[in-house]
Amino acid sequence: MLIRSLLGACAVSALALPALAQQTTLTIATVNNGDMIRMQKLTGDFTTKHPDIRLQWVTLEENILRQRVTTDIATKGGQYDVVTIGNYEVPIWAKQNWLLPLDGLPEDYDADDLLPAVRRGLSVEDTLYAAPFYAESAMVMYRKDLAEKAGVTISESPTWGEIFTAARAMTDKSAEIYGICLRGKAGWGENMAFLSAMANSYGASWFDMDWKPQFDQPEWHDTLTDYVTIMAEAGPPGASTNGFNENLALFQQGKCGIWIDATVAASFVTDPGESQVADQVGFARFPNKEGVDNHGNWLWSWNLGIPASTTKAEAAKEFVAWATSKGYTELVAAQEGWRAAPPGTRTSLYDNPEYEKDAPFAKLTLASIDGVNTDQSSVKETPYTGGQFVSIPEFQAIGTAVGQQFAATVAGQVKPEQALTSAQQLTTREMTRAGYIK
Template sequence: MTITFRALLGATALCATAGLAGAQDSVTLTIATVNNGDMIRMQGLTSEFTAANPGIQVEWVTLEENILRERVTTDIATQGGQYDILTIGTYEVPIWAAQGWLVPLDDLGDDYDTDDLIPAVRDALSMDGKLYAAPFYAESAMVMYRTDLAEAAGVTIPEAPTWTDIMTAAQAMTDKSAEQYGICLRGKPGWGENMAFLTAMANSYGARWFDTDWNPQFDSPEWQATLTDYLTMMNEYGPPGASSNGFNENLSLFQQGKCGIWIDATVAASFVTDPEDSTVADKVGFAQFPNKEGVDNRGNWLWAWSLAIPASSDAQDAAKTFIAWATSRGYTELVAGKEGWRAAPPGTRASLYENADYQAEAPFAAMTLASINAANTQKASVQDIPYTGGQFVAIPEFQGIGTAVGQQFSAALAGQMSAEDALAAAQANTTREMTRAGYIK
């Protein structure tokens, strides 16, 4: 995919990078990142950075989300040193920082303005008051839907919908003979793919991963209701092959006009409203993540794709220079100057949401900020829990456990097992792993 950009560099971005790489005059940074739209855009702007920093060259390793997580986790745990900058999320940062695997980012330059970072996001990427990863973009989750299809079907999606509202609307919007699917949701297995969505959905149903003694809760009525309703929506109103669909696949379906409702990361809003890529750009409405009637919880999703430096990097000064550039206010201005304010990386800086130009061009801005601010990662469930995290459980073992459960639930979506069997397998497998890890005595 080739992206051509006009030459423009925000003055703030230049200031933010000044002086950080002076000790390393000629280095090549290897950056591992995810194949999301905002990251692809950043790669297209690399020449702006290297022009301002001629002693630094950049090599990109761009990977699908699950593969990225696997490779960077292996590399940092073994101190392999393959990468100078890692694209990681709010799950990894506190765990890896505690292990001493990440370089603190408390010296990104006088113009970086760490205080401008949205507090919930900054706190999620910090330990003991020090920032260990700089957020490139942050997100919660929300409902995106086709306003024209809803009107034609005679249904209304309120600003704060319930799951009953969503299922009623999805049914009314479905016309499979015309390849028009009422709802698109993540089905691809992975702790950060289908389990990110399903954990958020389970939270909104009043479920929890573990009780206060770390016993798995997949045999609870709340998880039974969550998975049953998810499979009903996907089997009756969703697209074929949904067990292979993650964020990018569903984004493409929605942009092509094949999804009536898509519930996913708020960062998707700029892509579904982009008239150059989305056939339905002027027909998209937004609503809060749904809740189950009687449950005062709306998913509690909070994530930030962030840039961090592994302690094994031998180009740390240059890496800080790049991170200061890519996550600065100046970079936001650079993107806005080339593609409009709607395309600015969302969710990281308070100043963006105070910008009248951004508010005018981004109809999703208010809903995005409200969703991020509403996330409660300290208590993701209405029930008592021993863990933190929104759409994940913030323990090192969760990557393996979450992916294994995701495989069971994806198999159920593919028709390879029943919901009851998938939940039973998740309960048995998670109990075994948590006992082996010493959580369950």
């Protein structure tokens, strides 16, 4: 009997081996933002439903993620099966056949529920090439208690003058209270995301209709000068190294009076489990300069795409569908409340009264996204599309190089005039080399 039992056990083990051998491991590259960290914590729901799929995570800081994913996908390295990419990359990479089309998604995925502006930015000829995990515009987040103490008000649609006045009044550096926190870390998707939106709201543009850079124009001079001035007067120390995550931490710790950044941050600054000032946060539209009808035109989405180089396309598509589904939104809501649901991607979320009740920022987020015009980000006529970026392949390198010049102004290493001259020269050189300027 013992021998028979042992033989039976061996037979069962032998049968189990092929099943184990067939397990697929997906390598997923993602950014270290709060919503993605939350997604990793909840993936037990996915692996329970898909026991044949194992997930391996590569979680990176935003600038590093972009560098590594871009290098891998351009060289067809095949290192990743699912990549977290922005709406800047998706149409460019899709046209270069670097991404697989997301056709054949499950019937209950309901792609028609995706917000039109977001879906449009991820499609080429009506074919979806990445699925949105969350989407954002930009808004003002501020401390209502500090504003009241300082005797200032911030209207629902403030001007930059109003913001600067409030920031100065709310600053108390002896108590480590800084009136304003803005991105200073160099990168086309870090400080240049904010500064491009700010420049849009000042009436500036990156290029004229002949693709000539516009950093020598007064609108850019005013943008950068005002930015550097208010950061020096009311910003935190070391601001040239602060990006989204660093400023989020400062605001949650009660050290920022005003933070102007992505709408996705709203759920984190109002989370009493993470934010020391959760019950004191007010919201307003992205500012505009007096006399300029432009509120930045910031539209960004973090999306999940599948590199054409993967050998695990079907398993990757299963994961992408799960992570960007209505079911995932409901899972987050069940675990952490509706306020924590990934924002900005689905109409059904904004039709949900439970979400509206739990998320005081919901209406403003949707209005900000709906108000973006990526076809015309500046009040001036331009040859490019995009919002807080320019939708050409060269922008990634040019934007980061310009961002380094502007970060140096915040660090006090160069004057704004010098940085703008350098930006004009390097951008002219690269656009000429690329054939845009004849």
